[in-house]
Amino acid sequence: MSATVVEIVKSKNLKQKPNDDKLGFGKYFTDHMFVMDYTSEKGWIQPKITPYEPISLDPAAVIFHYGQTVFEGMKAYRTSDNKILLFRPDENFKRLNMSSERLAMPPVNEEEVLEYLKQLINVEKDWVPTAEGTSLYIRPFIIATEAFLGLAASKQYKLVMILSPVGSYYTGGIKPVSIKVEEHYTRAVRGGTGMAKTAGNYCATFNAQTKATSEGFTQVLWLDAIEKKYVEEVGTSNAFFKVNGEVITPELSGSILPGITRKSVIEMLKDWGVPVTERKVSIEEIFQYHKEGTLEEVFSTGTAAVISSIGELEWNGQKITVNNNKIGDLSQKLYDTLTGIQTGKIADPYNWTTEVK
Amino acid sequence: MSATVVEIVKSKNLKQKPNDDKLGFGKYFTDHMFVMDYTSEKGWIQPKITPYEPISLDPAAVIFHYGQTVFEGMKAYRTSDNKILLFRPDENFKRLNMSSERLAMPPVNEEEVLEYLKQLINVEKDWVPTAEGTSLYIRPFIIATEAFLGLAASKQYKLVMILSPVGSYYTGGIKPVSIKVEEHYTRAVRGGTGMAKTAGNYCATFNAQTKATSEGFTQVLWLDAIEKKYVEEVGTSNAFFKVNGEVITPELSGSILPGITRKSVIEMLKDWGVPVTERKVSIEEIFQYHKEGTLEEVFSTGTAAVISSIGELEWNGQKITVNNNKIGDLSQKLYDTLTGIQTGKIADPYNWTTEVK
Numbered sequence: 001m002s003a004t005v006v007e008i009v010k011s012k013n014l015k016q017k018p019n020d021d022k023l024g025f026g027k028y029f030t031d032h033m034f035v036m037d038y039t040s041e042k043g044w045i046q047p048k049i050t051p052y053e054p055i056s057l058d059p060a061a062v063i064f065h066y067g068q069t070v071f072e073g074m075k076a077y078r079t080s081d082n083k084i085l086l087f088r089p090d091e092n093f094k095r096l097n098m099s100s101e102r103l104a105m106p107p108v109n110e111e112e113v114l115e116y117l118k119q120l121i122n123v124e125k126d127w128v129p130t131a132e133g134t135s136l137y138i139r140p141f142i143i144a145t146e147a148f149l150g151l152a153a154s155k156q157y158k159l160v161m162i163l164s165p166v167g168s169y170y171t172g173g174i175k176p177v178s179i180k181v182e183e184h185y186t187r188a189v190r191g192g193t194g195m196a197k198t199a200g201n202y203c204a205t206f207n208a209q210t211k212a213t214s215e216g217f218t219q220v221l222w223l224d225a226i227e228k229k230y231v232e233e234v235g236t237s238n239a240f241f242k243v244n245g246e247v248i249t250p251e252l253s254g255s256i257l258p259g260i261t262r263k264s265v266i267e268m269l270k271d272w273g274v275p276v277t278e279r280k281v282s283i284e285e286i287f288q289y290h291k292e293g294t295l296e297e298v299f300s301t302g303t304a305a306v307i308s309s310i311g312e313l314e315w316n317g318q319k320i321t322v323n324n325n326k327i328g329d330l331s332q333k334l335y336d337t338l339t340g341i342q343t344g345k346i347a348d349p350y351n352w353t354t355e356v357k
Numbered sequence: 358m359s360a361t362v363v364e365i366v367k368s369k370n371l372k373q374k375p376n377d378d379k380l381g382f383g384k385y386f387t388d389h390m391f392v393m394d395y396t397s398e399k400g401w402i403q404p405k406i407t408p409y410e411p412i413s414l415d416p417a418a419v420i421f422h423y424g425q426t427v428f429e430g431m432k433a434y435r436t437s438d439n440k441i442l443l444f445r446p447d448e449n450f451k452r453l454n455m456s457s458e459r460l461a462m463p464p465v466n467e468e469e470v471l472e473y474l475k476q477l478i479n480v481e482k483d484w485v486p487t488a489e490g491t492s493l494y495i496r497p498f499i500i501a502t503e504a505f506l507g508l509a510a511s512k513q514y515k516l517v518m519i520l521s522p523v524g525s526y527y528t529g530g531i532k533p534v535s536i537k538v539e540e541h542y543t544r545a546v547r548g549g550t551g552m553a554k555t556a557g558n559y560c561a562t563f564n565a566q567t568k569a570t571s572e573g574f575t576q577v578l579w580l581d582a583i584e585k586k587y588v589e590e591v592g593t594s595n596a597f598f599k600v601n602g603e604v605i606t607p608e609l610s611g612s613i614l615p616g617i618t619r620k621s622v623i624e625m626l627k628d629w630g631v632p633v634t635e636r637k638v639s640i641e642e643i644f645q646y647h648k649e650g651t652l653e654e655v656f657s658t659g660t661a662a663v664i665s666s667i668g669e670l671e672w673n674g675q676k677i678t679v680n681n682n683k684i685g686d687l688s689q690k691l692y693d694t695l696t697g698i699q700t701g702k703i704a705d706p707y708n709w710t711t712e713v714k
Contacts, residue, residue, distance in 0.1 A: 026417065026506025033416055055421075056411040059390055059519045060383065064412075064500055067424045067556025068563065104563035139506060143421055144560075149383025149496060149521060151593060153563045162416050164506060184548055189582040191543030193561045199424025200557015203501075204550045206425065206461035206510045225546040226583045236508060 005034070005119050011051035020131035023167035025304065030127040030136075034120045034161040036113075037145075038106055044159070047116055049123055052162065058147035062154040068144035069199045070099035073303045074260075075135040075166075076121055076356060078128045079344030084121060084136075084356040087342045089114050091260045096140060098258075099196035104153040105142060113140070117161055121356045129165045135342075137166040137304075166304075174335060176311025176325050177218035179234055181283055182208045183316070186225035187232065187255075194232075194255030202236070209235070219300075221283070221313070224255065229282045237300035237308060238262035241286055242330055244294040251278040261301040265334055267350065274330070283315050290320045297328030306342075307335040362391070362476050368408035377488035380524035382661065387484040387493075391477045391518040393470075394502075395463055401516070404473055406480055409519065412500075419501035419511040426556045427456035428498035430660045431617075432523075433478055433713060435485045435492075436701030441478060441713040443495075444699045446471050448617045453497060455615075456553035461510040462499060470497070474518055478713045486522045492699075494523040494661075523661075531692060533668025533682050534575035536591055538640055539565045540673070543582035544589060544612075551589075551612030559593065566592070576657075578640070578670070581612065586639045594657035594665060595619035598643055599687055601651040608635040618658040622691055624707065631687070640672050647677045654685030663699075664692040 011031040018028050029052050036047040062068050072092045077085045093110035100107055117138065121128070128136040140161040144154030185208040188194025193201055205220075212220045219235035231239050231250050238259040241248045247269055252258050269276040289295040298310040309332075311325035322328075327335075340346035341353060368388040375385050386409050393404040419425050429449045434442045450467035457464055474495065478485070485493040497518045501511030542565040545551025550558055562577070569577045576592035588596050588607050595616040598605045604626055609615050626633040646652040655667040666689075668682035679685075684692075697703035698710060 024507075029417055029504070052416065054413040055416050055418075056413045059409065059412050059517050060386060060496075060521070061412075062560075063556075064420065064426065064498055064517075065428055065496070065556060066559035066563075067426065068560040069421065069424065071422055102564065103560055104567060137506070139417075139422070141421060147386070149494070150381075151559060151562070151566065153567065160416050160421075164417070186546055186548030189543055189546035189549065191541055191582060192546070192549075193557070198557070198560070199420075199422060200550070200555070200561065202423035202508060203419075203425040203460055203555070204557065205508070206423075207459065209508065210461060210510065225548060 005047050005049050005116055007048040008123065009048065009050045017127065018165065020129045020134050020167070023129065023134060023165050025166045026137065026164050028165055030124040030163040030165070032120065032123050034116050036116070036159045038157040038159070040155040044108060049120055055158070055160065057145055060147040060149055062144035062146050062148065065149060066144070066151065067200050068103055068105060068154055069142060070096060070103055070105060071139060071141035071197055071199070072096045074138045075303060075342070076128055076138060077135045077343045078130050081344070083344060084125060084128050085342065085344055085353040086356060088260050088264065088352050089117065089354060091263070095197065095258065095260070099198055100142065102193055102196040103198055105144070105157060108159060113159070118356045120161055120163065124163055125356070127163060127165055134165065134167050137164045139164065174307065174309055174327055176309040176327055178216065178312040179219050179221050179310050179314070180212045180215065180217040181313070181315035182212070182220040182222055183228070184208070187222040189225040190254045192255060195252070195257060197257060217314070223283060224253070229284070230280050231283055231286070232256050234300040234310065237302035237305065240265065240299050240301065241281065241295065242297035242328065243289045244296070246275040246277060247330070248277050248279065248281050250281055259301055261303060261306060261338070264338065264352065265301050268334065268337060286313070287315060287318065287320060290322070295322060297331050298322045299328070299331040306338055307331055362404050362406050362473055364405040365480065366405065366407045374484065375522065377486045377491050377524070380486065380491060380522050382523045383494065383521050385522055387481040387520040387522070389477065389480050391473050393473070393516045395514040395516070397512040401465060406477055412515070412517065414502055415504035417504040417506055419503050419505065422506060423501070423508065424557050425460055425462060425501035425511055426499060427453060427460055427462060428496060428554055428556070429453045431495045432492040432660060432699070433485050433495060434700045435487050438701070440701060441482060441485050442699065442701055442710040443713060445617055445621065445709045446474065446711060448620070452554065452615065452617070456555055457499065459550055459553040460555055462501070462514060465516060470516070475713045477518055477520065481520055484520060484522055491522065491524050494521045496521065531664065531666060531684060533666040533684055535573065535669040536576050536578050536667050536671070537569045537572065537574040538670070538672035539569070539577040539579055540585070541565070544579040546582040547611045549612060552609070552614060554614060574671070580640060581610070586641070587637050588640055588643070589613050591657040591667065594659035594662065597622065597656050597658065598638065598652065599654035599685065600646045601653070602632065604631055604633040604687070605638050606633070606635055607638055616658055618660060618663060618695070621695065621709065622658050625691065625694060643670070644672060644675065644677060647679070652679060654688050655679045656685070656688040663695055664688055
C-alpha cells in the first residue's frame with residue numbers, strides 16, 4: 001500500500017496546544033485536516049492535507065437539506081516509548097463504507113484512506129497528547145455537496161478527516177454512571193438507518209438526552225421502537241450485562257450500531273473463556289435478574305468512553321443499583337486490558353493496533 | 358409587523374435567468390439569499406440579504422456530524438396580473454418551529470421571518486417565473502453551526518432562505534404515477550423524527566427510491582415501521598384514498614409529516630361536503646376496496662407536486678390499477694382549485710394567499 005497524499009499545504013499559523021488536563025471532548029482541533037473530493041464522473045480525486053479551515057459549500061448542498069452523510073470515530077494513542085498507535089482502524093473504514101451503502105453514498109478505498117490518515121497524523125504527531133486517559137480523537141466524515149434540491153443521492157461528496165486531542169469522555173472518569181430507560185423517544189427502527197453511523201441518528205437523541213441530564217442521569221438506555229421492550233443501545237454506546245457469570249449483549253438487529261469496541265469486548269471475553277451471548281434481551285428480564293440477585297455488572301462500550309460502568313438504572317419508576325454502584329471486576333479488567341492494548345502498555349495478542357510511522 | 362432586514366448587500370454579477378421550460382426542480386437559484394445567525398447568548402441576530410454565495414462552516418460544525426437541522430418548502434406564484442402570492446406561509450413557519458422543537462433547536466419569530474422572506478422575494482421578484490405550472494420554490498433552513506463534537510444541541514445556528522424557480526416536480530406533469538409499497542426500508546417510527554421536516558428523514562429514503570425507480574416506479578409508499586401494515590406517506594407526500602365517495606387519509610400518528618397541502622385538502626373537502634376521515638388505514642384494506650370495486654381515486658399531496666394522481670399501486674407482488682390509470686374527477690378538482698387559488702386564477706375563499714408587495 002503506497003497511497004500518497006497528492007498535496008500537503010502547511011498551515012502558516014500554528015495554534016497553541018491546550019494543556020492535557022483541559023482537553024475535554026471535541027473542543028480543540030489540530031492545525032491540519034485531510035480533504036478529498038468525489039464526483040460521479042471522476043470518483044475520489046485530489047486527496048490533500050490542508051490547514052484546518054472552514055468548509056465552503058453551496059447553500060443548496062444536499063448535506064444541508066437531506067442530510068446525506070456518514071462519519072467515523074476512532075483514536076490515536078501515544079505509548080510510553082513515544083510511538084503512536086491506532087486501534088483497529090481497518091474496522092472503522094469498513095464500517096464507514098457499510099454506512100455509506102445505507103445512505104446511497106459511494107465507497108472509499110479503505111486501505112488508501114487509512115494511509116492518508118496515517119500521513120495526516122504524522123503531520124500532527126505533536127498533537128497526540130501524553131497524559132493518562134488522553135488520546136487524539138479522529139473524525140473522518142463524508143458529506144454530500146451537490147447543489148440540488150431534488151430528492152436524490154448527491155453526485156458530489158467531500159471526505160474530510162479532522163483530529164481533536166481529547167481527555168476522558170465522561171468528566172467523572174470510569175466512575176459508574178446513572179442511566180434512565182427512555183420511554184417516549186426512539187433512536188432507530190429496523191429498515192431505518194440505526195446500523196449506520198449517520199448524522200440523523202444523533203440529532204434525534206438530543207431531546208431525550210437533555211431531559212435525562214436535567215433529571216440527574218448521565219445517559220438514556222434506548223429500547224427497540226417496535227415493542228418498547230428490548231435493549232438496543234445506551235446513549236451512543238453498546239450495552240452489556242453480566243448475569244450469573246455470563247455476559248449478554250443485544251444482538252445486531254439492524255437498528256443497533258455494530259460497535260468496534262463491542263466487537264473487541266466479545267472477542268476478548270471469548271478468548272478469556274467468559275460465556276458471552278448476543279441475543280435479544282428485554283429490560284424486564286434485566287430487572288428480573290436484579291431481583292433474583294444475579295445481575296452482576298452492567299456496562300457500555302464505545303470509542304469515546306471505551307468501557308463505561310453503569311451503576312444505576314431507572315425504568316418505569318423503579319431504580320436499581322448494580323454492584324453497589326461500583327465498577328465490577330470484569331468491567332475493570334476489560335477497561336484495563338483494552339486501554340492497555342490501545343496505549344501499548346500491555347502486549348497486543350490480537351494484532352489490533354497499528355503503528356503510525 | 359415591521360421587521361426590517363438590517364442589511365441588503367446586492368450582488369454585483371446577476372445571473373442569466375433560465376427559460377421557464379427548462380426549470381426542472383431545485384437546479385437554479387436566484388441572485389440573493391437571506392441569512393440570520395443565532396447564538397445562545399444573543400438569540401437571532403444580523404438578519405440580512407446577501408448575494409447567493411457559499412456558506413462557510415468550521416469542519417466540526419454540528420450539522421456535518423449530528424445533522425441538527427430543519428427546513429421548509431413553500432412556493433411563490435405569479436398571477437396573471439403580475440402580483441406575487443404566497444400560499445399559507447404562516448403554516449410553514451409554524452411547522453418550522455415545530456420541527457425545531459423536536460430537534461432541540463431554538464424557535465424563530467414566525468411573523469418576522471415571514472417579513473424577511475417577503476423582502477427577499479421583493480429583491481428577487483423578476484425571478485418568479487410566469488409559465489403555467491411554474492413557481493418560485495422557497496427553501497428556508499436552519500443548520501447547527503457550533504464547532505463541537507460532543508453530543509449535545511448546538512449553541513449556534515444559521516437560518517438561510519434560498520429561492521429556486523421551478524417547473525413541475527414530476528416531469529410527467531399530473532399524469533398518474535406508479536407507486537410501489539416499500540417492504541424492507543422504513544421512513545420513520547413513533548418517538549423518532551418523522552413528524553419533523555429534518556434532513557435525516559430524507560437521506561434515509563434514497564436507497565428505496567433508487568430501487569423503486571430502477572423497477573419502473575415513480576415513488577414508494579411507506580408503511581408504518583411497527584406493524585408494516587398501515588399507510589404512512591407516499592415518497593415525501595401525504596396519501597389520500599377515495600373509497601365509495603369518502604376520502605380517507607392516514608391520521609397524524611407522530612411519524613407522518615403534517616403536510617400543509619394535506620391540511621388544505623382536508624379543509625376544502627369539508628367545505629365541499631365531501632366526507633373525509635383521518636384514521637389508520639392499512640394497505641390490505643386498500644387492496645380489498647379495489648377488489649370490491651370501491652377504490653375510486655388515490656392521490657398524494659405536497660408542496661412540490663401539489664396533487665399527484667396515483668394510477669398504479671404494487672404491493673406484495675400484486676399490482677392494481679386505479680381509475681383506469683386516469684386522474685380522478687376529485688383529484689383534478691382539488692388540483693385545479695388549489696393551483697387556481699395559489700396562482701390567483703380563482704378567488705381565495707379561505708384567505709390562504711398573501712401578496713408580496
